[in-house]
Amino acid sequence: MKAVILARVSSKEQEDGHSLDAQIANLKLYAERKGLKITKEFTIIESSTKGERPEFTRMIEFVKKQKERIAIVVDTVDRLQRSFRETPIFNELLEKDLIELHFVKEGNVLSKDANSTQKLMWNMGVVMAQSYTDQLSDNVKRSIKHKISNGEWSGPAPIGYLNSVDPDTGRKTIIPDPERAFLIKRLFEEFATGVFSQAELIRKASTWGLTTKKGDKVSKQTFSLVLQNPFYYGYMKAKGQIVPHIYTPLISKLIFDKCQDVMNGRNTKRAVTETKEPFLLRGLLKCATTGHTVTCDLKKGKYTYLICYDPANPKKKIWVNENVVIEQIEAALKSIQVPSNVWAEMVGHLRKSHESEKDFYHQSIKSLHKESEDIARKQDRLTDLLIDESITKDIYNNKLSQLINRQQEINQQLEQHHKGNEQFKIALSSLISLASHAYDIFASSTNDEKRQLLGYVFSNLELEGSKLVYTLRTPFHLFADLASCQKWLPTLDILRTEYCKDILFMFSHIPAPAQRRL
Numbered sequence: 005m006k007a008v009i010l011a012r013v014s015s016k017e018q019e020d021g022h023s024l025d026a027q028i029a030n031l032k033l034y035a036e037r038k039g040l041k042i043t044k045e046f047t048i049i050e051s052s053t054k055g056e057r058p059e060f061t062r063m064i065e066f067v068k069k070q071k072e073r074i075a076i077v078v079d080t081v082d083r084l085q086r087s088f089r090e091t092p093i094f095n096e097l098l099e100k101d102l103i104e105l106h107f108v109k110e111g112n113v114l115s116k117d118a119n120s121t122q123k124l125m126w127n128m129g130v131v132m133a134q135s136y137t138d139q140l141s142d143n144v145k146r147s148i149k150h151k152i153s154n155g156e157w158s159g160p161a162p163i164g165y166l167n168s169v170d171p172d173t174g175r176k177t178i179i180p181d182p183e184r185a186f187l188i189k190r191l192f193e194e195f196a197t198g199v200f201s202q203a204e205l206i207r208k209a210s211t212w213g214l215t216t217k218k219g220d221k222v223s224k225q226t227f228s229l230v231l232q233n234p235f236y237y238g239y240m241k242a243k244g245q246i247v248p249h250i251y252t253p254l255i256s257k258l259i260f261d262k263c264q265d266v267m268n269g270r271n272t273k274r275a276v277t278e279t280k281e282p283f284l285l286r287g288l289l290k291c292a293t294t295g296h297t298v299t300c301d302l303k304k305g306k307y308t309y310l311i312c313y314d315p316a317n318p319k320k321k322i323w324v325n326e327n328v329v330i331e332q333i334e335a336a337l338k339s340i341q342v343p344s345n346v347w348a349e350m351v352g353h354l355r356k357s358h359e360s361e362k363d364f365y366h367q368s369i370k371s372l373h374k375e376s377e378d379i380a381r382k383q384d385r386l387t388d389l390l391i392d393e394s395i396t397k398d399i400y401n402n403k404l405s406q407l408i409n410r411q412q413e414i415n416q417q418l419e420q421h422h423k424g425n426e427q428f429k430i431a432l433s434s435l436i437s438l439a440s441h442a443y444d445i446f447a448s449s450t451n452d453e454k455r456q457l458l459g460y461v462f463s464n465l466e467l468e469g470s471k472l473v474y475t476l477r478t479p480f481h482l483f484a485d486l487a488s489c490q491k492w493l494p495t496l497d498i499l500r501t502e503y504c505k506d507i508l509f510m511f512s513h514i515p516a517p518a519q520r521r522l
Contacts, residue, residue, distance in 0.1 A: 048060060289467050342483050376414050
């Protein structure tokens with residue numbers, strides 16, 4: 005009788021020293037003793053419980069094509085199957101007298117005429133294999149749950165990180181990728197400004213040298229997944245929850261949230277993709293009449309015109325010379341200049357008040373740490389209640405989600421407090437300096453730098469006919485009102501209480517041309 009032999013190991017078993025060669029040698033000896041003629045060998049390194057098992061399927065197809073009964077020779081039942089999923093396939097082939105099943109170590113052979121004892125032995129073998137698989141599954145689930153509770157990630161590290169082994173403990177860990185981590189950080193920071201479109205940043209990332217771990221260019225889909233992954237600010241998505249992890253974050257939660265705002269169009273205007281000509285105002289202006297993006301056109305190879313619609317006749321296009329709009333932009337930049345004496349007095353006031361506010365910051369930090377410890381204790385009690393079945397899984401998940409969200413808020417507040425009032429003083433001083441020199445910086449910058457500065461200072465630019473209508477970003481809209489010393493103190497209070505986070509964020513993302521001037 006003809007025969008095929010099947011040898012299988014899972015990837016884990018292969019690592020543990022179970023050899024395919026040993027199985028094949030044993031099966032060949034068995035076939036020789038039984039007078040079976042081996043026509044084909046199938047070797048599989050795959051789980052018998054996951055996926056489509058393509059090699060197993062090829063073996064079944066090969067057997068079905070034979071014109072005579074053929075023996076399938078395997079070492080044990082669990083090498084052939086670890087569940088009853090495949091049993092109907094073998095029962096059909098046995099009923100048609102197309103196969104015999106030879107289980108070498110069990111000493112059991114099944115054919116069309118197999119008796120109840122032989123079938124019972126086969127089924128018991130499958131039951132034992134299924135039980136073993138279930139135990140493995142339980143162990144894996146417990147291991148994953150334990151890892152999650154410890155803040156450990158069990159899958160492949162996201163781009164910007166590497167799976168590694170701690171040299172001290174020998175345990176698996178995740179570390180920042182020395183070749184990509186700083187580029188991922190830069191990607192978040194650039195996108196958070198709202199100046200660049202996704203397509204534009206993907207192109208820029210390619211010029212920086214950012215690639216996937218396989219060496220491919222970063223695709224639009226990968227870019228979007230990166231920007232939405234909380235792993236980069238210290239949290240991970242696990243079992244439908246967002247929980248803190250133990251690895252080094254690449255960015256702050258503040259930057260991550262800014263990126264989500266940009267992606268979803270909240271409180272910001274997303275840039276458009278690049279055009280053939282490097283127009284200065286490309287994608288930065290909206291038509292006040294139609295709400296559409298103002299397009300640009302080049303005449304005679306040197307004159308740039310902006311195309312919008314006439315407010316008096318919305319169906320009529322009008323062409324506005326770019327220089328007319330630039331003059332209005334320059335006037336707007338000049339209007340936010342802060343008088344030097346006001347600047348000096350504001351900085352002096354910040355310096356004097358810093359010492360008196362130290363106690364407030366220390367008390368706030370102490371209070372936040374105490375609340376954080378209380379949340380940890382509540383999480384432990386909540387887990388105990390779930391184990392004791394005093395609460396349902398739904399209640400547990402809902403309460404845990406609330407605690408985790410509050411913990412995230414506390415961590416963000418602690419991050420801001422640790423920066424302290426001194427950093428806020430530096431940030432505000434830098435932004436006031438930028439406001440005071442905005443026109444000079446704009447006038448001396450390249451087109452790309454001017455675009456970045458405009459996106460940094462203005463949150464909205466519209467063209468109503470040839471008239472520029474604009475809204476200044478926070479806190480520049482307040483600087484525009486500092487024309488006299490009588491107004492600066494209440495303005496300073498507003499900056500410190502309402503716009504502290506915005507100012508700290510903007511300070512960390514001052515455009516390159518402005519940095520050179522500060």
